[in-house]
Amino acid sequence: MDSMKIAMLAPPWIEIPPPGYGGIEQVVALLAAELTERGNDVTLFAAPGTRSRAEVLSPLEGPHPDEIEMAVYEADHVASSFAGVEETEPPFDVLHDHCGFTAFAFADRIDTPVVHTLHGPFTEETSAFYARHGHKASAVALSRYQAEQAPAGLDVVAVIGNPIVVGDFPFRDQKDDYLLWIGRLNDDKGPQRAIAAAREAGAPLVLAGPVQPGQEEFFARDVEPHIDGDRVRYIGEVGDEKADLYAGARALLMPIRWPEPFGLVMTEAMACGTPVIAFPEGSAPELVLDGETGFVVEDEHAMAAAVGRLDEIDPARCRSSAEERFDVAPVADAYERAYRLAAQRARSPIR
Ligand code: UDP
Numbered sequence: 001m002d003s004m005k006i007a008m009l010a011p012p013w014i015e016i017p018p019p020g021y022g023g024i025e026q027v028v029a030l031l032a033a034e035l036t037e038r039g040n041d042v043t044l045f046a047a048p049g050t051r052s053r054a055e056v057l058s059p060l061e062g063p064h065p066d067e068i069e070m071a072v073y074e075a076d077h078v079a080s081s082f083a084g085v086e087e088t089e090p091p092f093d094v095l096h097d098h099c100g101f102t103a104f105a106f107a108d109r110i111d112t113p114v115v116h117t118l119h120g121p122f123t124e125e126t127s128a129f130y131a132r133h134g135h136k137a138s139a140v141a142l143s144r145y146q147a148e149q150a151p152a153g154l155d156v157v158a159v160i161g162n163p164i165v166v167g168d169f170p171f172r173d174q175k176d177d178y179l180l181w182i183g184r185l186n187d188d189k190g191p192q193r194a195i196a197a198a199r200e201a202g203a204p205l206v207l208a209g210p211v212q213p214g215q216e217e218f219f220a221r222d223v224e225p226h227i228d229g230d231r232v233r234y235i236g237e238v239g240d241e242k243a244d245l246y247a248g249a250r251a252l253l254m255p256i257r258w259p260e261p262f263g264l265v266m267t268e269a270m271a272c273g274t275p276v277i278a279f280p281e282g283s284a285p286e287l288v289l290d291g292e293t294g295f296v297v298e299d300e301h302a303m304a305a306a307v308g309r310l311d312e313i314d315p316a317r318c319r320s321s322a323e324e325r326f327d328v329a330p331v332a333d334a335y336e337r338a339y340r341l342a343a344q345r346a347r348s349p350i351r
Pocket residue numbers: 020021022023024026182183184208209210236237238239242262263264265266268
């Protein structure tokens with residue numbers, strides 16, 4: 001198939017690949033590399049410090065990891081990137097937008113067709129936003145659950161999960177004795193519920209991840225008092241060492257109470273042959289094959305009970321399921337199809 005000329009718009013907050021926490025940045029890193037590897041001409045508009053096999057353009061002077069979602073930086077980054085896209089000759093076939101709301105809201109103001117990945121959940125505010133502007137770009141949902149939540153007027157053209165490189169994760173079938181919880185430490189993600197479940201199961205728990213700005217009070221009240229350096233250990237934000245952390249864990253606990261649109265940590269755990277025990281929220285019941293790659297359970301008590309059944313889960317099956325479903329190759333195939341569809345539709349006279 002013909003190669004394409006692709007502009008990829010990353011958020012302006014964190015460089016790519018992300019040094020630590022950074023779900024979207026990680027997705028953009030893998031996709032840009034894979035699409036370039038396949039012979040596409042990819043230009044990545046991203047925060048300064050970004051490294052990629054794609055050509056990189058960074059309109060802003062620095063990254064803004066402590067000012068995430070501050071409109072002034074998003075608007076500047078998007079407007080400058082749009083100018084860069086419009087000045088490019090020959091023109092891009094498609095602009096793949098991963099960045100907040102600004103680009104989507106103005107997607108009908110540039111000639112390049114826009115494909116927008118829905119990285120966040122639908123709330124009252126974002127649903128109203130997408131209902132109003134939904135016709136301006138082709139949206140990609142991360143899960144069937146998320147696609148079902150889409151408001152009328154939003155043009156969801158495909159369901160494509162986030163990719164990982166399964167081969168980059170070490171497989172281990174002999175596990176250590178700890179349970180793992182990893183992610184942003186906030187109420188939705190549930191580190192406090194993981195503590196309760198692990199305690200009831202009588203198993204040690206390792207917590208990893210950043211306490212993001214605004215979450216200090218939650219952490220001090222609901223998590224910190226339980227950290228004892230033994231049964232409950234908090235090791236802060238982790239970088240490359242996360243792979244061994246996943247591989248050694250008996251299970252990843254995912255006691256979420258929010259409509260998680262995807263949940264990369266579940267795929268990363270399975271890639272390491274580590275089962276996932278998740279609450280049935282958002283995409284979790286799609287990502288975790290109940291009884292096959294982990295368990296989907298209703299609450300902390302059921303989570304504790306499921307820890308006792310982990311020997312029913314085959315680590316090799318977790319790994320192969322991750323390869324089949326989450327590896328970057330099938331994900332890039334699906335995006336190439338979505339780009340072609342968007343480009344075709346932009347050329348159609350009905351538009
Ligand atoms: N992560 C990391 N270090 C940490 C905590 C998280 O590298 O200390 C990574 C994690 O491995 C995953 C991403 O951050 O790749 C989080 O993405 P996910 O989709 O699970 O959650 P969200 O985007 O909602 O934060």
